[in-house]
Amino acid sequence: MAASDVAVGIIFLAQTVVGALGNFFLLLHYLVHYLMGFTVRHTDFMIQHLIVANLLALLCRGVPQTVAAFGVKDFLSDVGCKLLFYLHRVGRGVSIGSTCLLSVFQAMKISPENSSCSVLKVKAPKYIGFSIYLSWILYLLVNIMIISHMTGKRGNNNITSMKNFEYCSSVPYHRNTDSLYATLLTFPDVLCVGLMLWASSSMVLILHRHKQRMQHVHKNSSPRSSPESRATKNILVLVSTFVSFYTVSCIFQVCMIVIYNPHWLLVKMGAIVAGSFPALSPFLLMSRDSSASRLSVSGIRNRKIPNVRRNL
Incomplete structure (x- = not known):
């Protein structure tokens, strides 16, 4: 086994293990708070679905990539390849949808009362659950087509006519359906x-604008920002990180589509970038004073006064 393969395998392994542990920790945190009767905010509900989507996207791509990087070949059947690629695409899509809903909902919550979003600001919490589940259904349906094009390498002798993904292969799309499928996905x-x-x-x-209006107040008050401002900054960091990694990932995907036989480094770098946001996002959420990183004392305080913080 080449030293480069070992190095790439270690990167995949570290990314998958660290990212999975971070997401599992957040998921366990919310589960414990739910069982203990603590108040769950609207943003917390969206973050829970984001965590599940991140785990799907991370494990369904990171685990087989790690195994393949350490030299194990042809370990997946046709069913395994179809299932892993399908779940990875669904998790990636729901991760996009959940992050989008988080940013849009937070923008509505901090908008002024006299803005055009004032009506949506009141009605938005009622449709959060519907929007999250709709995103799951949408990406479950859109990515069904990938099942018919993925196949395992085990027992497949006609590898030269297929796109190589190391542990799986992809049957070339028909020209008439290629543009339609690309449009549905993108x-x-x-x-x-x-x-x-x-x-x-x-x-x-x-x-x-709020900072400009409140400059005279900030001079005479505590420098600690409000909970709304901290939550907004946290989501801004999350969204900017996501958009950055998503843009780079799209560039790698376009290169792999345009290039008939892409270099192995291009394929592996694209997989590493695709797994970076699911691995990094739980730590972004735990930092910046997010709800998932509060001490249990904060949860007890929320339990005593649930109505005050329910809709923050």
């Missing part, structure tokens, strides 16, 4: 990224 993602950029720009503008 349109929801592009729409979500556009909404994220709009929501992030709105939040930055709202916070800047």
Whole structure:
């Protein structure tokens, strides 16, 4: 085994293990709080679905990539390849949708009362659950087509006519359906990224105007920012990180589609970038004073006064 393969395998292993532990920790945190009767905010509900989507995207790509990097070949059957690629695409899509909903919802929550979003600001919490489940259904349906094109290498002798993914292969698309399939896959993602950029720009503008109006108050008060500002900054960091990794990942994907036989380094770098956000996002959520990183004393305080913090 070459030293480069070992190095790449170690990177995949570290990314998968660290990212999975971070996401499992957050998921366990929310589960314990739910069982103990603590108040769950609307943003916490969206973050829980984001965690599940991150785990799907991370494990379904990171585990087989790690195994393949350490020299194990042809270890997946046709069913295994179809299932792993399908779940990875669904997890990646729901991760995009959940992050988009987080940014849009937070932009509505901090918008002024006299803004055009004042009506949506009141009604938005009622549709959060519906929007999350709709994103799951949407990406479950859109990615069904990938099942018919993925196949395992075990017992497949006609490898030269297929796209090589190390542990799986992809049957070439028909020219007439290629553009339609690409549109179905990319349109929801592009729409979500556009909404994220709009929501992030709105939040930055709202916070800047609020800071200008409250400058005289800040001089005489504690330098600690409000909970809304901290939550908004946390989501801004999350969204900007996601958009950065997503853009780089799209560049790698386009290169692998355009290039008939891409270099092994291009394939592996694309997989590493694709797993970076699911691995990094739980630690971004645990930092910046997010709800998942509070001490249990904060949870007890929420339990005593649930109505005060329910809709923050």
